[in-house]
Amino acid sequence: MAEIRELKRPKGLLFDKDGTMFDYHRTWTPLLTEVAERLAVGDRRKVQAMLAAIGHDAESGRFLSGSIAAAGDTFALADVWLRHLDGADRAALIATLDAHFAEEGPKRSIPVADLAALFGRLKANGFILGIATNDVEASALGTVERFRLGAHVDFVAGYDSGHGQKPGPGMALAFCDAVKLMPVEIAVIGDNSHDLEMGRRAGAGLGIGVLTGTSARDDLAPLADHVIESIELLPPLLDSFES
Known part of the structure; x- marks a missing residue:
């Protein structure tokens, strides 16, 4: 203590x-998976890499304590995912993520x-x-x-x-x-x-x-x-x- x-x-x-x-897991695992799939345009290996980069443990199916997904904001999330999205614009990605979370978060929580x-x-x-x-x-x-x-x-x-x-x-x-x-x-x-x-x-x-x-x-x-x-x-x- x-x-x-x-x-x-x-x-x-x-x-x-x-x-x-x-x-957290019942709300945000599907939300983050869905937006990653949208951004990766169906590339499953890229989706898995994007989720792993923000703290998703494939074995447990959970996000890790202190990870970007668990503790970060949209800026941190976007900065990691930009490495997996060739040519993506940071400001546009942040806007896309925030719009997704604002629209889907309240409905899916x-x-x-x-x-x-x-x-x-x-x-x-x-x-x-x-x-x-x-x-x-x-x-x-x-x-x-x-x-x-x-x-x-x-x-x-x-x-x-x-x-x-x-x-x-x-x-x-x-x-x-x-x-x-x-x-x-x-x-x-x-x-x-x-x-x-x-x-x-x-x-x-x-x-x-x-x-x-x-x-x-x-x-x-x-x-x-x-x-x-x-x-x-x-x-x-x-x-x-x-x-």
């Missing part, structure tokens, strides 16, 4: 999106819980909620709309929202600024080291790792104050803290 800290009940909860609110019920419960208990993702902002906003979270979420940011990308602290600090909280008053919840590193760099009071993404407990424990199986277990964990 992370070093022992004096932990208090947070006032704000900043959630990662994919792997935290949504089952598979939640790890009844998100509207969970977020409603957390909001009713006085928590201020936000979402910070290395996905494109339009995808995050579409997801909020599809899963009826608009009444509960006070802040949404993607890699292109102007606050920088994870593991930088920008999105966490922007959340604090938007909802008028100090960094020590928030918890960052995520499935990957870059989520927890963002929280630590911002000075967040609490880091909570979840196991619904690409990371194992041992991957998250060095950076997290707590590691839980799923965000479904957040309410009892938060109830255990003194105000």
Whole structure:
């Protein structure tokens, strides 16, 4: 586990999106495979090479913790895939990827819980909620709309929202600024080291790792104050803290 800290009940909860609110592998393996097939124009060997280059393990059928697919943004993804796409234009590729994720992501995301019920419960208990993702902002906003979270979420940011990308602290600090909280008053919840590193760099009071993404407990424990199986277990964990 992370070093022992004096932990208090947070006032704000900043959630990662994919792997935290949504089952990473069931959502993103098909999304990334489909767009790779489209870009490779049916060349199966090229598709496999593109997926392997961003962290796909063919034996397990899963993306690896800390890989570009698991932790990167569209810029990083495009820069790797450009090596496999002769003559492709970087700006056009980024636009193609972001459009695909914005259109298909919200429709295809598979939640790890009844998100509207969970977020409603957390909001009713006085928590201020936000979402910070290395996905494109339009995808995050579409997801909020599809899963009826608009009444509960006070802040949404993607890699292109102007606050920088994870593991930088920008999105966490922007959340604090938007909802008028100090960094020590928030918890960052995520499935990957870059989520927890963002929280630590911002000075967040609490880091909570979840196991619904690409990371194992041992991957998250060095950076997290707590590691839980799923965000479904957040309410009892938060109830255990003194105000």
